[in-house]
Amino acid sequence: MEKFQESMYQLIVETSTKLPRDVRRAIKAAKERESAGTRSAMSLATITNNIKMADDNVSPICQDTGLPTFKIKTPVGANQLVMKEAIKNAIVQATKDGKLRPNSVDSLTGDNSGDNLGLGLPVIKFDQWEKDYIDARLILKGGGCENKNIQYSLPCELEGLGRAGRDLDGIRKCIMHSVYQAQGQGCSAGFIGVGIGGDRSSGYDLAKEQLFRSNDDVNLNEDLRKVEEYVMENANKLGIGTMGFGGETTLLGCKIGVMNRIPASFFVSVAYNCWAFRRLGVAVNPETGEINEWMYQEGENIDFGATEAEKETAAAAETKAEVITLQAPITEEQIRSLKVGDVVQINGRMYTGRDAIHHYLMSHDAPVDLNGQVIYHCGPVMLKDAEGKWHVKAAGPTTSIREEPYQGDIMKKFGIRAVIGKGGMGPKTLAALQEHGGVYLNAIGGAAQYYADCIKDVEGVDLMEFGIPEAMWHLKVEGFTAVVTMDSHGNSLHADVDKSSLEKLAQFKERVF
Ligand SMILES: O=C(O)C[C@H](O)C(=O)O
Numbered sequence: 368m369e370k371f372q373e374s375m376y377q378l379i380v381e382t383s384t385k386l387p388r389d390v391r392r393a394i395k396a397a398k399e400r401e402s403a404g405t406r407s408a409m410s411l412a413t414i415t416n417n418i419k420m421a422d423d424n425v426s427p428i429c430q431d432t433g434l435p436t437f438k439i440k441t442p443v444g445a446n447q448l449v450m451k452e453a454i455k456n457a458i459v460q461a462t463k464d465g466k467l468r469p470n471s472v473d474s475l476t477g478d479n480s481g482d483n484l485g486l487g488l489p490v491i492k493f494d495q496w497e498k499d500y501i502d503a504r505l506i507l508k509g510g511g512c513e514n515k516n517i518q519y520s521l522p523c524e525l526e527g528l529g530r531a532g533r534d535l536d537g538i539r540k541c542i543m544h545s546v547y548q549a550q551g552q553g554c555s556a557g558f559i560g561v562g563i564g565g566d567r568s569s570g571y572d573l574a575k576e577q578l579f580r581s582n583d584d585v586n587l588n589e590d591l592r593k594v595e596e597y598v599m600e601n602a603n604k605l606g607i608g609t610m611g612f613g614g615e616t617t618l619l620g621c622k623i624g625v626m627n628r629i630p631a632s633f634f635v636s637v638a639y640n641c642w643a644f645r646r647l648g649v650a651v652n653p654e655t656g657e658i659n660e661w662m663y664q665e666g667e668n669i670d671f672g673a674t675e676a677e678k679e680t681a682a683a684a685e686t687k688a689e690v691i692t693l694q695a696p697i698t699e700e701q702i703r704s705l706k707v708g709d710v711v712q713i714n715g716r717m718y719t720g721r722d723a724i725h726h727y728l729m730s731h732d733a734p735v736d737l738n739g740q741v742i743y744h745c746g747p748v749m750l751k752d753a754e755g756k757w758h759v760k761a762a763g764p765t766t767s768i769r770e771e772p773y774q775g776d777i778m779k780k781f782g783i784r785a786v787i788g789k790g791g792m793g794p795k796t797l798a799a800l801q802e803h804g805g806v807y808l809n810a811i812g813g814a815a816q817y818y819a820d821c822i823k824d825v826e827g828v829d830l831m832e833f834g835i836p837e838a839m840w841h842l843k844v845e846g847f848t849a850v851v852t853m854d855s856h857g858n859s860l861h862a863d864v865d866k867s868s869l870e871k872l873a874q875f876k877e878r879v880f
Protein backbone atom coordinates (compact mmCIF):
# COMPACT_ATOMS: atom_id res chain seq x y z
CA MET A 368 0.00 0.00 0.00
CA GLU A 369 2.99 2.34 -0.17
CA LYS A 370 1.53 4.07 -3.27
CA PHE A 371 -1.87 4.75 -1.69
CA GLN A 372 -1.01 8.24 -0.40
CA GLU A 373 0.28 9.30 -3.82
CA SER A 374 -2.87 7.86 -5.44
CA MET A 375 -5.10 9.84 -3.08
CA TYR A 376 -3.07 12.97 -3.77
CA GLN A 377 -3.66 12.47 -7.49
CA LEU A 378 -7.35 11.90 -6.88
CA ILE A 379 -7.59 15.15 -4.90
CA VAL A 380 -5.70 17.19 -7.50
CA GLU A 381 -7.69 15.80 -10.43
CA THR A 382 -10.99 16.30 -8.64
CA SER A 383 -10.21 19.90 -7.73
CA THR A 384 -8.86 20.91 -11.13
CA LYS A 385 -10.64 18.85 -13.81
CA LEU A 386 -14.37 18.52 -14.22
CA PRO A 387 -15.52 15.01 -15.13
CA ARG A 388 -16.62 14.26 -18.69
CA ASP A 389 -20.34 13.88 -17.97
CA VAL A 390 -20.39 17.29 -16.26
CA ARG A 391 -18.55 18.94 -19.15
CA ARG A 392 -21.05 17.54 -21.64
CA ALA A 393 -23.97 18.87 -19.61
CA ILE A 394 -22.40 22.33 -19.48
CA LYS A 395 -21.68 22.29 -23.20
CA ALA A 396 -25.30 21.38 -23.95
CA ALA A 397 -26.47 24.23 -21.70
CA LYS A 398 -24.24 26.65 -23.53
CA GLU A 399 -25.62 25.60 -26.88
CA ARG A 400 -29.18 26.20 -25.68
CA GLU A 401 -28.54 29.78 -24.55
CA SER A 402 -29.16 32.62 -27.01
CA ALA A 403 -26.07 34.59 -27.95
CA GLY A 404 -25.67 38.00 -26.36
CA THR A 405 -27.62 37.25 -23.17
CA ARG A 406 -26.07 37.56 -19.70
CA SER A 407 -26.48 33.80 -19.27
CA ALA A 408 -24.59 33.11 -22.49
CA MET A 409 -21.84 35.46 -21.38
CA SER A 410 -21.65 33.70 -18.00
CA LEU A 411 -21.47 30.27 -19.60
CA ALA A 412 -18.66 31.47 -21.85
CA THR A 413 -16.77 32.60 -18.74
CA ILE A 414 -17.50 29.25 -17.08
CA THR A 415 -16.18 27.20 -20.00
CA ASN A 416 -13.10 29.43 -20.25
CA ASN A 417 -12.59 28.88 -16.57
CA ILE A 418 -12.81 25.10 -16.93
CA LYS A 419 -10.16 25.25 -19.62
CA MET A 420 -7.92 27.50 -17.52
CA ALA A 421 -8.20 25.13 -14.54
CA ASP A 422 -7.17 22.24 -16.83
CA ASP A 423 -4.19 24.14 -18.17
CA ASN A 424 -3.03 25.61 -14.86
CA VAL A 425 -3.78 22.45 -12.84
CA SER A 426 -5.44 24.84 -10.38
CA PRO A 427 -8.77 24.72 -8.53
CA ILE A 428 -11.80 25.20 -10.77
CA CYS A 429 -13.45 27.03 -7.88
CA GLN A 430 -11.68 28.53 -4.85
CA ASP A 431 -14.10 26.77 -2.51
CA THR A 432 -12.75 23.25 -2.58
CA GLY A 433 -15.44 22.19 -0.15
CA LEU A 434 -15.47 19.71 2.65
CA PRO A 435 -13.53 16.80 1.17
CA THR A 436 -15.77 13.72 1.34
CA PHE A 437 -14.40 10.29 0.47
CA LYS A 438 -16.48 7.19 -0.14
CA ILE A 439 -14.35 4.10 -0.10
CA LYS A 440 -15.22 0.47 -0.70
CA THR A 441 -12.60 -2.00 0.42
CA PRO A 442 -12.06 -5.74 -0.02
CA VAL A 443 -12.23 -7.75 3.20
CA GLY A 444 -8.95 -7.45 5.10
CA ALA A 445 -7.83 -4.05 3.73
CA ASN A 446 -6.50 -1.83 6.51
CA GLN A 447 -8.77 1.19 6.79
CA LEU A 448 -6.64 2.88 9.45
CA VAL A 449 -3.67 2.98 7.10
CA MET A 450 -5.88 4.41 4.36
CA LYS A 451 -7.23 7.10 6.64
CA GLU A 452 -3.75 8.23 7.60
CA ALA A 453 -2.62 8.30 3.96
CA ILE A 454 -5.67 10.38 2.97
CA LYS A 455 -4.94 12.91 5.70
CA ASN A 456 -1.33 13.25 4.56
CA ALA A 457 -2.45 13.65 0.95
CA ILE A 458 -4.88 16.39 1.99
CA VAL A 459 -2.20 18.30 3.88
CA GLN A 460 0.09 18.11 0.84
CA ALA A 461 -2.65 19.20 -1.60
CA THR A 462 -3.41 22.18 0.65
CA LYS A 463 0.28 23.19 0.75
CA ASP A 464 0.39 22.96 -3.04
CA GLY A 465 -2.61 25.27 -3.50
CA LYS A 466 -4.87 22.52 -4.90
CA LEU A 467 -7.21 22.80 -1.91
CA ARG A 468 -8.13 25.95 0.01
CA PRO A 469 -7.56 25.71 3.78
CA ASN A 470 -11.23 25.20 4.52
CA SER A 471 -11.36 23.60 7.95
CA VAL A 472 -12.60 26.05 10.57
CA ASP A 473 -13.19 25.47 14.27
CA SER A 474 -16.96 25.83 14.55
CA LEU A 475 -16.79 27.60 17.92
CA THR A 476 -13.74 29.86 17.65
CA GLY A 477 -13.62 30.33 13.87
CA ASP A 478 -9.91 29.40 13.83
CA ASN A 479 -8.75 27.94 10.53
CA SER A 480 -6.54 24.87 11.01
CA GLY A 481 -4.64 25.83 7.84
CA ASP A 482 -4.25 22.27 6.57
CA ASN A 483 -7.84 21.08 6.01
CA LEU A 484 -7.66 18.70 8.98
CA GLY A 485 -9.62 19.12 12.20
CA LEU A 486 -12.37 17.56 14.27
CA GLY A 487 -14.39 15.24 12.03
CA LEU A 488 -12.50 16.18 8.86
CA PRO A 489 -11.95 14.96 6.24
CA VAL A 490 -15.16 12.96 5.96
CA ILE A 491 -14.31 9.37 5.03
CA LYS A 492 -17.01 6.74 4.68
CA PHE A 493 -15.81 3.15 4.43
CA ASP A 494 -17.76 0.16 3.25
CA GLN A 495 -16.63 -3.38 2.64
CA TRP A 496 -17.43 -5.29 -0.51
CA GLU A 497 -16.80 -8.66 -2.16
CA LYS A 498 -14.66 -7.31 -5.01
CA ASP A 499 -10.86 -7.52 -4.94
CA TYR A 500 -10.00 -3.85 -5.44
CA ILE A 501 -10.50 -0.56 -3.60
CA ASP A 502 -13.09 1.84 -5.04
CA ALA A 503 -12.21 5.34 -3.80
CA ARG A 504 -14.41 8.26 -4.72
CA LEU A 505 -14.15 11.90 -3.75
CA ILE A 506 -16.55 14.82 -3.92
CA LEU A 507 -15.50 18.42 -3.30
CA LYS A 508 -18.78 20.21 -2.73
CA GLY A 509 -18.53 23.88 -1.87
CA GLY A 510 -20.39 25.79 0.82
CA GLY A 511 -22.61 27.93 -1.37
CA CYS A 512 -24.40 24.99 -2.95
CA GLU A 513 -24.33 23.01 0.29
CA ASN A 514 -26.28 25.87 1.91
CA LYS A 515 -28.98 25.38 -0.71
CA ASN A 516 -29.61 21.75 0.22
CA ILE A 517 -33.11 21.33 1.54
CA GLN A 518 -35.12 18.66 3.30
CA TYR A 519 -38.90 18.36 3.12
CA SER A 520 -41.06 16.47 5.57
CA LEU A 521 -44.23 15.32 3.81
CA PRO A 522 -47.01 16.30 3.85
CA CYS A 523 -46.20 20.01 3.58
CA GLU A 524 -47.31 23.26 1.98
CA LEU A 525 -45.01 24.68 -0.67
CA GLU A 526 -45.00 28.26 -1.99
CA GLY A 527 -46.32 28.27 -5.52
CA LEU A 528 -47.22 24.59 -5.52
CA GLY A 529 -49.64 24.15 -2.64
CA ARG A 530 -49.92 20.88 -0.79
CA ALA A 531 -47.33 18.16 -1.32
CA GLY A 532 -48.68 14.81 -0.16
CA ARG A 533 -47.01 11.53 0.73
CA ASP A 534 -46.85 10.16 -2.80
CA LEU A 535 -44.88 10.43 -6.03
CA ASP A 536 -46.60 13.66 -6.94
CA GLY A 537 -45.69 15.19 -3.58
CA ILE A 538 -42.09 14.16 -4.25
CA ARG A 539 -42.27 15.81 -7.67
CA LYS A 540 -43.44 19.06 -6.09
CA CYS A 541 -40.64 19.05 -3.49
CA ILE A 542 -38.00 18.59 -6.16
CA MET A 543 -39.39 21.39 -8.33
CA HIS A 544 -39.49 23.62 -5.26
CA SER A 545 -35.89 22.74 -4.34
CA VAL A 546 -34.69 24.08 -7.68
CA TYR A 547 -36.75 27.25 -7.30
CA GLN A 548 -35.52 28.00 -3.78
CA ALA A 549 -31.86 27.68 -4.78
CA GLN A 550 -32.24 30.55 -7.30
CA GLY A 551 -28.74 31.51 -8.48
CA GLN A 552 -27.14 31.21 -5.07
CA GLY A 553 -25.67 27.74 -5.49
CA CYS A 554 -24.02 28.85 -8.75
CA SER A 555 -26.71 27.59 -11.05
CA ALA A 556 -27.10 25.82 -13.35
CA GLY A 557 -26.81 22.98 -10.87
CA PHE A 558 -27.17 19.24 -10.36
CA ILE A 559 -29.42 17.72 -7.72
CA GLY A 560 -29.24 14.43 -5.89
CA VAL A 561 -32.49 13.47 -4.19
CA GLY A 562 -32.99 10.95 -1.39
CA ILE A 563 -36.50 9.69 -0.64
CA GLY A 564 -37.10 8.11 2.74
CA GLY A 565 -34.74 7.30 5.60
CA ASP A 566 -34.46 9.60 8.59
CA ARG A 567 -33.08 13.14 8.44
CA SER A 568 -29.42 12.11 8.30
CA SER A 569 -29.66 8.96 6.16
CA GLY A 570 -32.00 10.84 3.79
CA TYR A 571 -29.32 13.46 3.16
CA ASP A 572 -26.68 10.74 2.81
CA LEU A 573 -28.80 9.05 0.19
CA ALA A 574 -29.25 12.37 -1.63
CA LYS A 575 -25.48 12.91 -1.71
CA GLU A 576 -24.93 9.33 -2.81
CA GLN A 577 -26.93 10.15 -5.96
CA LEU A 578 -24.32 12.76 -6.87
CA PHE A 579 -21.89 9.87 -7.44
CA ARG A 580 -24.08 8.50 -10.23
CA SER A 581 -23.07 9.33 -13.78
CA ASN A 582 -25.16 12.18 -15.11
CA ASP A 583 -25.99 10.05 -18.14
CA ASP A 584 -27.28 6.93 -16.42
CA VAL A 585 -30.92 5.89 -16.52
CA ASN A 586 -32.73 5.11 -13.28
CA LEU A 587 -33.64 1.43 -13.02
CA ASN A 588 -36.70 2.28 -10.95
CA GLU A 589 -39.38 3.13 -13.50
CA ASP A 590 -41.25 5.62 -11.26
CA LEU A 591 -38.09 7.47 -10.37
CA ARG A 592 -36.94 7.51 -13.98
CA LYS A 593 -40.19 9.26 -14.90
CA VAL A 594 -39.75 11.84 -12.15
CA GLU A 595 -36.12 12.46 -13.12
CA GLU A 596 -37.14 13.05 -16.73
CA TYR A 597 -40.06 15.25 -15.73
CA VAL A 598 -37.85 17.41 -13.52
CA MET A 599 -35.16 17.78 -16.16
CA GLU A 600 -37.72 18.91 -18.67
CA ASN A 601 -39.68 21.26 -16.46
CA ALA A 602 -37.19 22.78 -14.01
CA ASN A 603 -35.59 24.47 -16.97
CA LYS A 604 -38.86 26.29 -17.60
CA LEU A 605 -38.43 28.22 -14.33
CA GLY A 606 -36.20 30.73 -16.13
CA ILE A 607 -33.68 31.13 -13.30
CA GLY A 608 -30.74 30.47 -15.60
CA THR A 609 -27.00 30.65 -15.11
CA MET A 610 -26.15 32.54 -11.91
CA GLY A 611 -29.82 33.46 -11.58
CA PHE A 612 -29.53 35.90 -14.50
CA GLY A 613 -32.55 34.33 -16.21
CA GLY A 614 -32.16 31.95 -19.16
CA GLU A 615 -32.82 28.56 -20.63
CA THR A 616 -30.87 26.26 -18.32
CA THR A 617 -31.38 26.10 -14.57
CA LEU A 618 -30.75 22.41 -13.95
CA LEU A 619 -28.06 20.19 -15.46
CA GLY A 620 -28.86 16.90 -13.79
CA CYS A 621 -31.37 15.18 -11.46
CA LYS A 622 -30.76 11.80 -9.82
CA ILE A 623 -33.20 10.27 -7.36
CA GLY A 624 -32.68 7.37 -4.96
CA VAL A 625 -35.08 5.72 -2.55
CA MET A 626 -34.81 3.83 0.73
CA ASN A 627 -37.32 2.63 3.28
CA ARG A 628 -38.64 4.90 6.01
CA ILE A 629 -40.50 4.52 9.27
CA PRO A 630 -44.27 5.00 9.16
CA ALA A 631 -44.33 8.42 10.81
CA SER A 632 -41.62 10.04 8.67
CA PHE A 633 -41.53 10.84 4.97
CA PHE A 634 -38.50 12.89 4.03
CA VAL A 635 -37.46 14.17 0.64
CA SER A 636 -33.87 15.35 0.92
CA VAL A 637 -32.18 17.33 -1.81
CA ALA A 638 -28.43 17.86 -2.21
CA TYR A 639 -27.78 20.77 -4.57
CA ASN A 640 -24.47 20.89 -6.40
CA CYS A 641 -23.20 23.87 -8.37
CA TRP A 642 -22.07 23.62 -12.00
CA ALA A 643 -18.53 23.15 -10.59
CA PHE A 644 -19.49 19.57 -9.82
CA ARG A 645 -16.20 18.08 -8.69
CA ARG A 646 -16.38 14.37 -8.12
CA LEU A 647 -14.13 11.64 -9.34
CA GLY A 648 -13.13 8.11 -8.45
CA VAL A 649 -10.37 5.59 -8.86
CA ALA A 650 -10.02 1.82 -8.68
CA VAL A 651 -6.97 1.07 -6.55
CA ASN A 652 -4.81 -2.05 -6.22
CA PRO A 653 -5.10 -3.13 -2.54
CA GLU A 654 -1.57 -4.58 -2.51
CA THR A 655 0.40 -1.67 -3.92
CA GLY A 656 -2.04 1.22 -3.51
CA GLU A 657 -1.58 2.16 -7.17
CA ILE A 658 -4.38 3.48 -9.35
CA ASN A 659 -5.62 0.83 -11.80
CA GLU A 660 -8.34 2.88 -13.41
CA TRP A 661 -10.00 6.31 -13.36
CA MET A 662 -13.79 6.44 -13.18
CA TYR A 663 -16.31 8.66 -14.97
CA GLN A 664 -14.27 8.38 -18.20
CA GLU A 665 -17.11 7.27 -20.46
CA GLY A 666 -18.15 9.24 -23.51
CA GLU A 667 -16.76 12.26 -25.27
CA ASN A 668 -14.41 14.59 -23.46
CA ILE A 669 -15.04 18.25 -24.13
CA ASP A 670 -11.91 20.28 -23.61
CA PHE A 671 -13.45 23.71 -24.24
CA GLY A 672 -10.23 24.36 -26.10
CA ALA A 673 -8.94 26.49 -28.95
CA THR A 674 -11.89 26.91 -31.27
CA GLU A 675 -14.35 27.55 -28.45
CA ALA A 676 -11.93 29.96 -26.81
CA GLU A 677 -11.43 31.84 -30.06
CA LYS A 678 -15.15 32.18 -30.52
CA GLU A 679 -15.50 33.48 -26.98
CA THR A 680 -12.76 36.03 -27.40
CA ALA A 681 -14.60 37.24 -30.46
CA ALA A 682 -17.89 37.36 -28.58
CA ALA A 683 -16.24 39.23 -25.71
CA ALA A 684 -14.80 41.72 -28.18
CA GLU A 685 -18.29 42.34 -29.53
CA THR A 686 -19.68 43.13 -26.11
CA LYS A 687 -16.66 45.29 -25.25
CA ALA A 688 -18.38 48.32 -26.73
CA GLU A 689 -21.02 48.22 -24.01
CA VAL A 690 -18.66 47.62 -21.12
CA ILE A 691 -18.38 50.41 -18.54
CA THR A 692 -14.98 50.82 -16.93
CA LEU A 693 -14.77 51.56 -13.21
CA GLN A 694 -11.69 52.53 -11.25
CA ALA A 695 -11.67 52.97 -7.50
CA PRO A 696 -12.16 55.33 -5.77
CA ILE A 697 -15.55 55.63 -7.45
CA THR A 698 -17.73 58.71 -7.08
CA GLU A 699 -21.37 58.66 -6.04
CA GLU A 700 -22.29 60.21 -9.39
CA GLN A 701 -20.61 57.41 -11.35
CA ILE A 702 -22.39 54.82 -9.26
CA ARG A 703 -25.78 56.44 -9.66
CA SER A 704 -25.38 56.35 -13.44
CA LEU A 705 -25.21 52.53 -13.40
CA LYS A 706 -28.31 50.44 -13.88
CA VAL A 707 -29.28 46.79 -13.68
CA GLY A 708 -27.99 44.86 -16.70
CA ASP A 709 -24.89 47.01 -17.26
CA VAL A 710 -21.65 45.12 -17.68
CA VAL A 711 -18.72 46.72 -15.87
CA GLN A 712 -15.01 46.15 -15.91
CA ILE A 713 -13.02 47.13 -12.88
CA ASN A 714 -9.41 48.26 -12.99
CA GLY A 715 -7.32 49.21 -9.97
CA ARG A 716 -7.75 48.28 -6.32
CA MET A 717 -10.36 46.14 -4.59
CA TYR A 718 -10.49 44.64 -1.09
CA THR A 719 -11.77 41.20 -0.22
CA GLY A 720 -14.17 40.90 2.68
CA ARG A 721 -16.52 38.11 3.62
CA ASP A 722 -18.19 36.82 6.77
CA ALA A 723 -15.51 37.54 9.39
CA ILE A 724 -14.62 40.97 7.94
CA HIS A 725 -18.25 42.11 7.76
CA HIS A 726 -18.88 41.05 11.31
CA TYR A 727 -15.66 42.76 12.43
CA LEU A 728 -16.34 46.05 10.61
CA MET A 729 -19.66 46.46 12.40
CA SER A 730 -17.83 47.23 15.64
CA HIS A 731 -14.30 48.26 14.56
CA ASP A 732 -12.57 50.79 12.32
CA ALA A 733 -11.44 49.56 8.93
CA PRO A 734 -7.70 48.85 8.59
CA VAL A 735 -7.69 50.93 5.36
CA ASP A 736 -9.66 53.91 4.02
CA LEU A 737 -12.66 52.35 2.27
CA ASN A 738 -14.19 55.60 1.03
CA GLY A 739 -15.26 55.14 -2.62
CA GLN A 740 -13.80 51.65 -2.63
CA VAL A 741 -14.92 48.25 -3.87
CA ILE A 742 -15.41 45.23 -1.60
CA TYR A 743 -15.16 41.79 -3.15
CA HIS A 744 -16.96 38.93 -1.38
CA CYS A 745 -14.21 36.43 -1.95
CA GLY A 746 -12.15 33.89 -0.02
CA PRO A 747 -9.22 33.14 -2.32
CA VAL A 748 -6.70 30.33 -2.49
CA MET A 749 -3.31 32.01 -1.85
CA LEU A 750 0.25 30.73 -1.89
CA LYS A 751 3.34 32.46 -0.52
CA ASP A 752 6.57 32.15 -2.52
CA ALA A 753 10.09 31.84 -1.12
CA GLU A 754 10.44 35.65 -0.99
CA GLY A 755 7.31 35.94 1.11
CA LYS A 756 5.17 37.35 -1.73
CA TRP A 757 1.57 36.17 -1.98
CA HIS A 758 0.10 34.80 -5.22
CA VAL A 759 -3.54 34.22 -6.05
CA LYS A 760 -4.32 30.66 -7.09
CA ALA A 761 -8.12 30.88 -7.32
CA ALA A 762 -10.44 33.77 -6.54
CA GLY A 763 -14.09 33.61 -7.53
CA PRO A 764 -16.94 35.28 -5.61
CA THR A 765 -18.76 33.85 -2.61
CA THR A 766 -22.51 33.95 -1.87
CA SER A 767 -23.32 37.51 -0.83
CA ILE A 768 -26.60 36.97 0.96
CA ARG A 769 -24.74 35.91 4.11
CA GLU A 770 -23.64 39.53 4.50
CA GLU A 771 -27.19 40.86 4.24
CA PRO A 772 -27.45 41.76 7.95
CA TYR A 773 -24.31 43.95 7.74
CA GLN A 774 -23.80 45.13 4.18
CA GLY A 775 -25.93 48.27 4.07
CA ASP A 776 -24.63 49.57 7.41
CA ILE A 777 -21.03 48.92 6.44
CA MET A 778 -21.35 50.64 3.09
CA LYS A 779 -22.76 53.71 4.78
CA LYS A 780 -20.31 53.66 7.69
CA PHE A 781 -17.20 53.52 5.47
CA GLY A 782 -18.40 55.11 2.21
CA ILE A 783 -18.01 51.90 0.16
CA ARG A 784 -19.52 52.36 -3.31
CA ALA A 785 -19.57 48.88 -4.81
CA VAL A 786 -19.75 45.33 -3.57
CA ILE A 787 -19.02 42.35 -5.78
CA GLY A 788 -20.27 38.88 -5.02
CA LYS A 789 -22.73 36.38 -6.38
CA GLY A 790 -26.32 35.35 -5.92
CA GLY A 791 -27.54 38.84 -5.02
CA MET A 792 -28.58 40.48 -1.77
CA GLY A 793 -31.86 41.34 -0.09
CA PRO A 794 -34.13 44.32 0.57
CA LYS A 795 -32.00 45.81 3.35
CA THR A 796 -28.98 46.14 1.07
CA LEU A 797 -31.14 47.33 -1.84
CA ALA A 798 -32.51 50.15 0.31
CA ALA A 799 -29.00 51.12 1.42
CA LEU A 800 -27.76 51.18 -2.19
CA GLN A 801 -30.50 53.63 -3.01
CA GLU A 802 -30.03 55.83 0.02
CA HIS A 803 -26.24 55.94 0.01
CA GLY A 804 -25.48 55.59 -3.71
CA GLY A 805 -24.09 52.10 -4.09
CA VAL A 806 -24.18 49.22 -6.48
CA TYR A 807 -24.12 45.41 -6.30
CA LEU A 808 -22.09 43.65 -8.94
CA ASN A 809 -22.59 39.98 -9.69
CA ALA A 810 -19.45 38.12 -10.68
CA ILE A 811 -19.59 34.62 -12.17
CA GLY A 812 -19.61 32.12 -9.32
CA GLY A 813 -17.04 29.37 -9.55
CA ALA A 814 -14.97 31.18 -12.19
CA ALA A 815 -11.99 31.19 -9.86
CA GLN A 816 -9.29 30.85 -12.51
CA TYR A 817 -10.82 33.49 -14.72
CA TYR A 818 -10.86 36.02 -11.87
CA ALA A 819 -7.45 34.98 -10.53
CA ASP A 820 -6.13 35.90 -13.96
CA CYS A 821 -7.64 39.40 -13.61
CA ILE A 822 -5.72 39.91 -10.36
CA LYS A 823 -2.36 41.32 -11.33
CA ASP A 824 -0.88 41.83 -7.88
CA VAL A 825 -1.48 41.23 -4.19
CA GLU A 826 -0.64 44.61 -2.69
CA GLY A 827 -1.24 43.81 0.95
CA VAL A 828 -3.32 41.97 3.49
CA ASP A 829 -5.01 42.84 6.78
CA LEU A 830 -6.69 40.78 9.47
CA MET A 831 -4.80 37.61 8.63
CA GLU A 832 -5.82 36.32 12.04
CA PHE A 833 -9.14 35.36 10.40
CA GLY A 834 -7.30 32.86 8.15
CA ILE A 835 -6.57 32.97 4.41
CA PRO A 836 -10.13 32.84 3.05
CA GLU A 837 -11.46 35.40 5.53
CA ALA A 838 -8.60 37.94 5.57
CA MET A 839 -8.84 41.34 3.86
CA TRP A 840 -6.65 41.05 0.76
CA HIS A 841 -5.70 44.19 -1.18
CA LEU A 842 -5.86 43.22 -4.83
CA LYS A 843 -4.80 45.05 -7.95
CA VAL A 844 -7.10 44.01 -10.78
CA GLU A 845 -7.38 44.60 -14.50
CA GLY A 846 -10.46 43.94 -16.61
CA PHE A 847 -12.41 42.33 -13.77
CA THR A 848 -15.84 41.84 -15.37
CA ALA A 849 -19.15 41.71 -13.51
CA VAL A 850 -22.81 42.55 -14.12
CA VAL A 851 -24.83 45.18 -12.26
CA THR A 852 -27.70 43.22 -10.75
CA MET A 853 -28.77 45.71 -8.03
CA ASP A 854 -28.56 49.45 -8.62
CA SER A 855 -29.09 52.68 -6.72
CA HIS A 856 -32.55 53.18 -8.26
CA GLY A 857 -34.21 50.40 -6.31
CA ASN A 858 -33.90 47.75 -9.03
CA SER A 859 -32.82 44.19 -8.34
CA LEU A 860 -32.54 41.54 -11.02
CA HIS A 861 -32.55 38.95 -8.22
CA ALA A 862 -35.90 40.11 -6.87
CA ASP A 863 -37.31 40.13 -10.43
CA VAL A 864 -36.09 36.62 -11.26
CA ASP A 865 -37.32 35.33 -7.91
CA LYS A 866 -40.76 36.76 -8.58
CA SER A 867 -41.05 35.54 -12.16
CA SER A 868 -39.72 32.07 -11.33
CA LEU A 869 -42.25 31.75 -8.50
CA GLU A 870 -45.01 32.57 -10.97
CA LYS A 871 -43.65 29.94 -13.34
CA LEU A 872 -43.39 27.42 -10.52
CA ALA A 873 -47.11 27.82 -9.91
CA GLN A 874 -47.73 26.34 -13.40
CA PHE A 875 -46.65 22.99 -11.98
CA LYS A 876 -49.27 22.89 -9.27
CA GLU A 877 -51.58 20.35 -10.90
CA ARG A 878 -51.16 16.62 -10.26
CA VAL A 879 -48.89 14.83 -12.72
CA PHE A 880 -48.20 11.44 -11.12
O1 LIG B 1 -16.57 29.87 0.12
C1 LIG B 1 -16.53 30.29 -1.04
O2 LIG B 1 -15.53 30.81 -1.53
C2 LIG B 1 -17.72 30.21 -1.94
C3 LIG B 1 -18.86 29.36 -1.50
O3 LIG B 1 -18.77 28.09 -2.02
C4 LIG B 1 -20.12 29.95 -2.00
O4 LIG B 1 -20.68 29.43 -2.98
O5 LIG B 1 -20.59 30.90 -1.41
Ligand code: SF4
Binds near residue numbers: 429554764766812
Ligand atom coordinates in the same frame (compact mmCIF):
# COMPACT_ATOMS: atom_id res chain seq x y z
S1 SF4 C 1 -18.62 29.43 -5.34
FE1 SF4 C 1 -20.17 28.45 -6.58
S2 SF4 C 1 -19.04 27.04 -7.85
FE2 SF4 C 1 -17.77 27.51 -6.08
S3 SF4 C 1 -18.30 25.98 -4.55
FE3 SF4 C 1 -19.55 27.78 -4.13
S4 SF4 C 1 -21.43 27.23 -5.17
FE4 SF4 C 1 -19.85 25.93 -6.08
